[in-house]
Amino acid sequence: MGQVVLRNVNKFYDSVHAVKDVNLQIRDKEFVVFVGPSGCGKTTTLRMIAGLEAISSGDVSIDGQVVNNLPPMDRDIAMVFQNYALYPHMSVYDNMAFGLKMRKFARREIAKRVQEAADILDIGDYLKRKPRQLSGGQRQRVALGRAIVRHPRVFLFDEPLSNLDAKLRVQMRVELKKLHQRLGTTAVYVTHDQVEAMTLGDRVVVMRDGVVQQVGEPLDLYNSPANRFVAGFIGSPAMNFATVTMMDGNGRLTAKNAGLELEVPQSQIERLRRHVGREVTIGIRPENLHVATNSDPAGFTFPSKVEVVEQLGSEILLDVRVGADTMVAAVDPTIRARVADQINLAVNPARLHFFDAQTELAL
Amino acid sequence: MIEGARWRRWVFFYLPMAMFLVFLLFPFYWMIITSFRPDGELYRPWNSVNYNPFWTTRPTLEHVRYLFEETLFSQWLWNTTFIALVSTVISLVCGVFAGYALSRLSFPFAGSLGTGIFITYLVPQTLLFIPLAEIIRNYKLGDTPWSLILTYPTFLIPFCTWLMMGYFKAIPRELEECARIDGASRWKAMLYIIIPVAIPGILSAGIFAFTLSWNEFIYALVFLSSPEQKTVPVGVTSELIRGDVFFWGPLMAGALLGSVPVAIAYSFFVEHYVSGLTGSVKG
Structure with a gap:
């Protein structure tokens, strides 16, 4: 079992309110990723679950038991740190065995579990080495091994891949995913990399300034972001934004500014009619833009100038100017575009996002 | 200095280096040569025919024999070792715990307490021995090894605390946090993780503390009076300089033998010692 519940969790550092009223239910066997820019409170939240940071108010419970006042050792969790935190004076074997020794496991059981973990992670060959004799990727595996030998209720990961080079990071990401599928242990994972969040998480928690912005499955966050921040944070390259004014003419709703005029698709008219005459922010993902052809309806195209x-080989990113705004369009690699070309871009009407210009909430 | 003419290397590198070495090593050479030179050569006038100050053709162990047989030198050696070892151990234990507390436990006034400890280290011993003498007299510890074992830590503990504080700060906090998640209490995490990782720092602090107490002069001079209680630095200077007569041979032999243990301690731990001072912890 490994069910983690956060209820109205707050963290204050003196006068700084680092984590604000976080509520979250993490189900058993679930892989939950906290993502957000640095300083958003994601690591602090993780450390409160671990017991390394006192909880200012609210409760953290694991499997129904409130653990606020339980020291880290009694929470039956394992944590992997960004800098691996391997004990430099111990061999790989002893690093992995330390937690079991502290818990007074029998020597044979320790040997069995370490061997098991070493087999899973393919580090059996260097059990006798010291951490400084290992490469970054190997150290990362040892840190993982140290966590899995314990068979804890919950794994906590604090940006475990950010010290690896790009190629290794992708490889370890896949291995982490496999590992989770194999072990089925509840995992809470902190990262600032939205690609990691999207690929690893069963559910993703997006945080900013200590506040949870949205919790959801990766595709839900991508397809229906709750606000402009989530929309801009999830997805790469980031979503394009433009401030437009809602205009009503002959029963058709248009979003207009100096550089573009887009029709509001039928399905969204009802919701957006209330905002006629007001400013809203329109959001268009680069991958939802393409170079206009004759088959594109006129209301969903706009002119732009390539800058x-x-x-990229698989696609071309065009940085274009649209009126006063710049946008990125991910277009087909067969398109031949040159700097200063005037091209018409078309948008997929079903994929238009609208946000309140003031509150930034999705409309 | 890989590029450049050969003369340039000589003028700017080898020559200054040689001068520096001579300047640094000559006193030791003089000490050694004097220790093994017979009295007849030592007190020969400078203008005599066979005057040769830098070498001897008839080395002798007479001065060493004199030191051990006619003075209490072996007793002084033992006193110094005992006092230096015990005060080093006391100071190390206190310094390690205090350094750990000041660098890792967040309690009110930790910063100002650290500064306060450092300031006590800055009070010169030449002033501090006056109040300390009063205390030693009141507790009737004068002329016993305890007068030094208990007063040396007054400057050794601040020193060890500061050195260890710096070292502990350089150890990543995550090591300890990880140990505590792994099931170790704070005490066990310190015992099994932090202290083993801090061994180079502890060794450096230990060697330094040992050397400081081995060489200490003022307290030893003031608090000890009877010859059989003295330490090497005080014993040699007080018993082998009688009035204005310097017994150069035994004096130098005493200095030589007195510096041997320190030299051994340094050379034995030199690798740890250097990495301790540079504070390198590989994660």
């Missing part, structure tokens, strides 16, 4: 062309 930068980025060839």
